[in-house]
Amino acid sequence: MRFISLAFKNLWRRPMRSALTVAGVSLAVMVTVSLSGFILGYKRAINESIDKLGFQVMIMAKGCPYEAATMMLKGGTGLLYLPEEVYDQVRKDPGVESITPVFIGVAEKEAGGIGESASKSYTVVTGIEAKTFAAMKSWLTFATGRGFDGSRWFLPDAEDEVVMGYEAATYEQRKVGDEFYLSVVPSGRTEAVMRKFKVVGVLARTGSQDDGTVFMPYRTAQKVFGRPARLTIVGIKLKDFTGPMVQQFSERWVKLPEVQVVGMEQVKSTLVMLVSAAQVMLTAVAVIAVVVATIGVVNTILMSVYERTGEIGIMKAIGASRSDIFQLIWLETLAVCALGAVAGCVIAVLGARLVERGIQTLLDIGIRGSIVKITPEVLGAATAGTIVVGFFAGLYPAWRAASMRPVEAIREGID
Amino acid sequence: MGFSVADVIIQARGLKRYYRRGIETVKALDGVDVDLRVGEMVSILGPSGSGKTTLVNLLSGLDAPTEGTLSIAGRQVAGLSEDQLADVRRGTMGFVFQKFYLLPTLTVAENVELPLMFCRRPAGRAATMGVLRQVGLEDRASHFPRELSGGQMQRVAIARALIVEPKILIADEPTGNLDSQNGEAIFALVRSLVASRSLTVIVTTHNLRLGYLSDRVLTLQDGKIVKEEPGSPVTATR
Numbered sequence: 001m002r003f004i005s006l007a008f009k010n011l012w013r014r015p016m017r018s019a020l021t022v023a024g025v026s027l028a029v030m031v032t033v034s035l036s037g038f039i040l041g042y043k044r045a046i047n048e049s050i051d052k053l054g055f056q057v058m059i060m061a062k063g064c065p066y067e068a069a070t071m072m073l074k075g076g077t078g079l080l081y082l083p084e085e086v087y088d089q090v091r092k093d094p095g096v097e098s099i100t101p102v103f104i105g106v107a108e109k110e111a112g113g114i115g116e117s118a119s120k121s122y123t124v125v126t127g128i129e130a131k132t133f134a135a136m137k138s139w140l141t142f143a144t145g146r147g148f149d150g151s152r153w154f155l156p157d158a159e160d161e162v163v164m165g166y167e168a169a170t171y172e173q174r175k176v177g178d179e180f181y182l183s184v185v186p187s188g189r190t191e192a193v194m195r196k197f198k199v200v201g202v203l204a205r206t207g208s209q210d211d212g213t214v215f216m217p218y219r220t221a222q223k224v225f226g227r228p229a230r231l232t233i234v235g236i237k238l239k240d241f242t243g244p245m246v247q248q249f250s251e252r253w254v255k256l257p258e259v260q261v262v263g264m265e266q267v268k269s270t271l272v273m274l275v276s277a278a279q280v281m282l283t284a285v286a287v288i289a290v291v292v293a294t295i296g297v298v299n300t301i302l303m304s305v306y307e308r309t310g311e312i313g314i315m316k317a318i319g320a321s322r323s324d325i326f327q328l329i330w331l332e333t334l335a336v337c338a339l340g341a342v343a344g345c346v347i348a349v350l351g352a353r354l355v356e357r358g359i360q361t362l363l364d365i366g367i368r369g370s371i372v373k374i375t376p377e378v379l380g381a382a383t384a385g386t387i388v389v390g391f392f393a394g395l396y397p398a399w400r401a402a403s404m405r406p407v408e409a410i411r412e413g414i415d
Numbered sequence: 416m417g418f419s420v421a422d423v424i425i426q427a428r429g430l431k432r433y434y435r436r437g438i439e440t441v442k443a444l445d446g447v448d449v450d451l452r453v454g455e456m457v458s459i460l461g462p463s464g465s466g467k468t469t470l471v472n473l474l475s476g477l478d479a480p481t482e483g484t485l486s487i488a489g490r491q492v493a494g495l496s497e498d499q500l501a502d503v504r505r506g507t508m509g510f511v512f513q514k515f516y517l518l519p520t521l522t523v524a525e526n527v528e529l530p531l532m533f534c535r536r537p538a539g540r541a542a543t544m545g546v547l548r549q550v551g552l553e554d555r556a557s558h559f560p561r562e563l564s565g566g567q568m569q570r571v572a573i574a575r576a577l578i579v580e581p582k583i584l585i586a587d588e589p590t591g592n593l594d595s596q597n598g599e600a601i602f603a604l605v606r607s608l609v610a611s612r613s614l615t616v617i618v619t620t621h622n623l624r625l626g627y628l629s630d631r632v633l634t635l636q637d638g639k640i641v642k643e644e645p646g647s648p649v650t651a652t653r
Contacts, residue, residue, distance in 0.1 A: 003532070009520040314516040317477055318575070319505030319533040321498050405497065407478045410512060411468075 007331035025340020028293035033348035041373030052208035054137040055235035081230035103127030104232040107182040127221025147175030151201035163201035167211040186226025301397040313409025326402035337390025425451040429483035445638035458626035461635035509576025513591035517560040566597030
């Protein structure tokens with residue numbers, strides 16, 4: 001027999017207590033892995049979502065640039081608009097590689113989506129210039145399949161055509177050729193105007209905010225929302241996207257009244273920084289879980305040591321050295337932690353989608369796609385960390401057991 | 416005494432063991448001289464608190480004396496550290512206690528093989544079955560302790576003591592948890608081992624009748640040997 005197998009058999013002596021201790025460790029590992037996966041996944045999702053906006057730089061009306069960026073990601077009301085002439089001016093800038101005007105509005109849609117009640121529901125409407133918009137987002141393609149074949153962008157100056165993102169079309173149960181009704185209160189008016197549109201295209205899934213968007217020509221959107229010659233943002237790709245060039249570009253155009261230039265890298269880093277702030281709190285939660293689990297492990301092993309005082313005495317009597325006993329108890333602690341680590345990792349991986357759904361349900365964070373990313377590195381670090389915790393948690397019980405004098409241990413066992 | 420120095424496996428001279436209990440010093444053992452020979456079974460008798468267990472603990476190397484000299488299997492043990500004492504015991508001593516101390520999650524065979532792990536010796540199934548055969552439990556090798564009677568558990572404890580082929584077997588109240596019939600059977604088994612293995616056996620008991628089945632009987636009182644007399648080992652083999 002080996003020490004390790006004796007250690008496992010000793011844990012089996014009180015299966016319920018050992019199982020509860022392992023469960024405590026696994027819970028802590030699961031929390032740690034899930035939170036780490038969330039932080040990782042969320043940062044990655046922010047980066048991807050912003051990258052999928054397709055712009056390197058945005059020009060928008062003065063206001064909070066991060067609020068505007070978030071609006072772009074998840075839609076919303078209270079948007080600020082800038083004059084369309086800004087677009088005409090900026091497109092002539094020699095540093096611009098490509099540029100596209102975007103108008104964003106929020107419209108009330110007819111009820112009838114999957115799971116929708118009769119109460120009001122809204123959708124994000126994005127007015128675009130199809131040619132420049134599609135050029136900037138080279139990954140956009142039309143969905144294929146029954147009901148989707150024949151998809152296309154709008155005809156020039158079409159006033160009643162919309163292209164739907166994949167999720168928007170699925171949710172509204174629309175296909176190419178269907179009608180789609182939107183109700184909008186145009187700027188300066190108090191009554192909503194119902195407009196009928198024809199679905200001329202459905203985009204393939206992108207995993208970005210575009211999936212839930214209804215697109216129409218930006219001039220049509222301007223008319224529908226009663227804001228002629230106004231835009232929400234101007235999206236830009238620069239020929240040379242380096243810090244100094246972005247700086248120079250920004251300085252050239254920030255002089256325009258009521259306009260601000262926002263680099264997407266800046267938005268990214270700010271949003272990631274906000275996540276980093278939350279990371280501190282989440283780390284504290286994980287640390288508390290780990291501390292509680294560690295106390296549980298120490299308590300369980302220590303109780304087990306006291307219960308086996310007589311046995312430890314007899315083991316010493318028949319030749320076990322201090323280091324033998326230390327090793328045995330230490331291995332028991334490590335075994336509990338290792339089992340907890342494995343169980344915690346498995347639960348975290350299996351429950352990742354559940355956690356994701358929970359977060360997305362509780363917090364509308366405006367990020368599409370997977371936001372919990374559990375990598376082998378995260379699992380490896382969690383397992384290694386738990387073993388290290390076990391390494392230290394086992395020191396005291398192992399030392400107590402090793403320090404028992406055989407005579408006293410046997411006598412206490414008899415008493 | 417009518418034996419040669421070479422036959423002596425344990426020799427104690429002026430053995431003392433004092434304990435501190437608050438401000439009081441308890442003289443658990445107060446100057447004991449004793450020689451134990453190879454292949455001899457010695458009973459230590461005496462009332463509770465007379466120092467029986469203290470003497471056995473010292474003679475077995477479980478504890479170190481406060482004063483005096485003690486030689487076990489040729490090694491002086493006075494002043495040795497705990498790990499050095501463990502080294503003296505390892506492979507030399509076998510132990511049987513009133514409480515069996517079998518590990519409940521190990522089978523009978525695994526319990527018997529446990530000391531080999533601490534001696535860093537490989538466990539051979541033949542040797543295990545050999546000692547189990549000797550204690551009459553060959554057919555119980557794969558059973559767990561909870562499936563055994565008290566007498567059987569004590570036999571497993573004896574087999575565990577024998578697996579390392581010790582020179583000395585320490586049996587501290589081995590019949591204390593057994594009924595008289597099982598107690599006698601265990602005593603008879605131990606007695607038979609003395610002959611078959613040339614074991615030196617030190618046994619403590621409250622049962623005077625069993626105690627006198629040894630070759631020699633030492634009676635302790637107040638930490639001193641007050642009487643040393645021959646036993647009646649023949650009775651045991653009847």
